[in-house]
Amino acid sequence: MSDRDRERLFTSSPAPVVASFEELEAEPIIRREGSLYADAWRQLRRRPMFIISGILIVILAVMAIWPGLFTRADPRACDLADSLLRPSSQHWFGTDVQGCDYYARTIWGARVSITIGVLVTACATLIAVLLGSVAGYYGGIVDTLIARLTDIWFAIPTILGGIVILRSIFSTRGLLQVSLVLIVLGWPTMLRLVRSAVMATKEMDYVDAARALGVRNIRIIRRHILPNAVAPVIVYATITVGVIISAEAALSFLGVGLQLPAISWGLMISVAQNRILTAPHLLLFPGAFLSVTVFSFILMGDALRDALDPRLR
Amino acid sequence: MATTLSRDAVAGRPVDPAAPLLAVEDLHVEFRIDAGTVRAVNGLSYTLRRGETVAILGESGSGKSVSAQAVMGIIDSPPGFVTGGSVRFRGVELLDLPEAERRRVRGDRIAMIFQDALTALNPVFPVGWQIAEMFRMHRGLPRKEAREKAIELMERVKIPSARTRVGSYPHEFSGGMRQRVMIAMALSLDPEILIADEPTTALDVTVQAQIMSLLAELQQQTGMGLILITHDLGVVAEVAEEVVVMYAGREVEKGPSLPVYHQPAHPYTMGLMDSLPRRDVHTERLQPIKGSPPDLLAIPSGCPFRPRCPYTREICTREEPPLAAVTPERVSACHFWEEVSRERAGA
């Protein structure tokens, strides 16, 4: 599968293939001054998609950092006598099997999800940018090696790989271990993206100009290529946060992710499985929060992409 | 290539035998986008007669391609709209025709070829298939016959080993060969008008010459009218009888090509001529026209060329110059065309 298609897959941002006659004739010849980012910011401020997802993400981030703001109850203060209560004014979301306040648990669950999402994405992006820009810029053997390496990783589907690694290697699975596995499974896609973005930018004339002037390679990468290649990476990183949060939940649901007593939405849903008919609230609340979280990150990614890629408007 | 269809009617309407092949009059085309209204064509008029070649000359953004697309009726609408004027093909008004009828004229009676054959041809279908499609769709020919016709056409435009290459894909051909494929496709149904939008811009100089001479030859054979859109002055001089110089969506000078070349009557035309490197005149530096083409969202008042014109005077800001008759066959849209044309008198 060609890299162009992989990139297209994950960003829906078309690689420059055909010019559009519509634009050639319709756009004014003299353009407004302003960088891509200034333009993008102006656009973003107006879009409802961005505003909505932005607000949601801020709320979730606050929820993750200061869960105490949303609930004063202790998610671990459980009274068996209160087991499986329906939502009421005392317990907004009811209680779970152990008698813990479900609302508190749900709020505290945000911390795990957001932390893993951001941590994994940040690390995977870092690795991907480092390796990907080297691979894309220098090409040749380095590129082939890195490309084959990522191919190998690609050959193993995420969930399957996650199950095998988590089962076989780790006896205790905490935040760190799960994050590590997700980073390892996540960087190949990001790398592919960075690599093709760098390769596309490398072809641009201003890079040739810089080289002709004798600028050293590292400097070229840092100041000319990366800033321009970084737009699809931003978009994809945002979407990846959502995907990782979803993946952690799936792995925890399957029993190979976080373990009790960690508070994770996926874990909560997994426990809720056997009781969906009798106590649907056990499934619905974490499920809803999980969905809204993933949704807001993907929506944000979409909004960023629309703003940063002028051709898709 | 004889056709069996009657050429005395256009979409069911009878032709006017006295009318020229194509008469474009006061054409206006706008694009309505977020940032405003782009006035791409602002009152263009020209005429094309049988067997004649009219060259439309101008920079990017002059509206030359858009005007051709308006004639073909292939402007994306929205955001593009033909807001005024008339396009008469043998006396029949094309802009009034319903789309279904217009489609029948397209490709069959008026054909168009484009600049970059690599992107203009569909990459996933063989060239023979794409040429034969004209016969299959417009004439209802069965596949085999259509294919034979395609091979004939490829031979006519001098593509070697046509029979073996009819199943090849566009990217397997060189630039010049690809352009010949496009020409073959355009000429398949013996159109009466061929519009060529920058057909040689993407090609090497030697190949350019080959393609231009091919077009000339084919035109001789068929007697079709040729509208050549280009920004290449050299090509125009050799090929066109009449030249229309466009700027900011309208013609600024129009007339027989050689007189216009030797004695331009408009500062823009003169600027174009002066910017060419010439073997016979020794110059230290090339003389480009200063400034850049206008923003079509906000065309300057009065004469649109005013900001870049060395002859500009107060009246140029106030009044848009009318098309003045320089000779019975030439017009120029400049208040001071007499002064301008005297610059080159005796050259």
Add this chain to the structure above:
Amino acid sequence: MGRYLIRRLLQFIPVFVGATLLIFIMVWAIPGDPIAALAGDRVLPDQVRQEIRDRYNLDDPLIVQYGKYMGGVFQGDFGDDFRGRPVTDLLGQRLPITVRLALLAFGFEVVLGIIAGILAGVRRGGFVDNLVLISTLVVIAIPIFVLGFLAQLLLGVRFGWFPVSGVQRGLYSYVLPAMVLGSVSLAYIARLTRTSLIENLRADYVRTATAKGLSRRRVVGIHTFRNSMIPVVTFLAIDLGSLMGGAIITETIFNIPGLGRAVFEGVQRQEGTVVVGIVTFLVLVYMVANLLVDVLYAVLDPRIRYE
């Protein structure tokens, strides 16, 4: 075309070796006692331990271990469970069920996804377009297991339209799980088709086709369609991987005795060898499928044949 195929095969081999080696190392060669890790909390008598060591050649050098392991794989030996039953038996039992589920999901997602994408793409910004964009976003955002439970609750229990457990009702039992399994992929396919179509509708060759006097229907349906499908086809290759992961979840939720559920059971019962065996098998399938799709890609896009 021939050269392209050979190159793809040559690229395939190191990836194949690399991936299988990776799995192998992760399971058998990490520091610590691999048998203990695989057995989980189970306490194994020494004799069983020794049997396992022999069975998987754990006393041989790493390369030899791997070699024998792969040799076994090519002969259909994917390991045994802790009672000595070969994983291959399990595969034979469960595979057909999962195949049925997967094919159904695949058909569902491809047909509906492409149609939705086309309808959205041809009238960009229209009602259908926005509808498709929003609904696909929602489907992608909701994790598949939440979707599965919701579907079970609403469509299965509340409305009683579909069976929610097991495969007693023949093919009908597969319908709801297949829809859930294919849902996320459907969303991606619809979006991809839409984007691809929009991009192609602005291409130069569309202008040429229109200038040829072809009807809009032909221009979109024949000229752009083929070009638009190219990225979708390549997506389907990756999709198989997510279908596998999704199958584990879906089969668990809907109680379908397929390969996915077998993996889940293996995890639950701490049958590490079973999990590894099935996963190895699935990875092989995935790699071969990708290779096939690469070939299909060359058929669709003649430019690739000369890359």
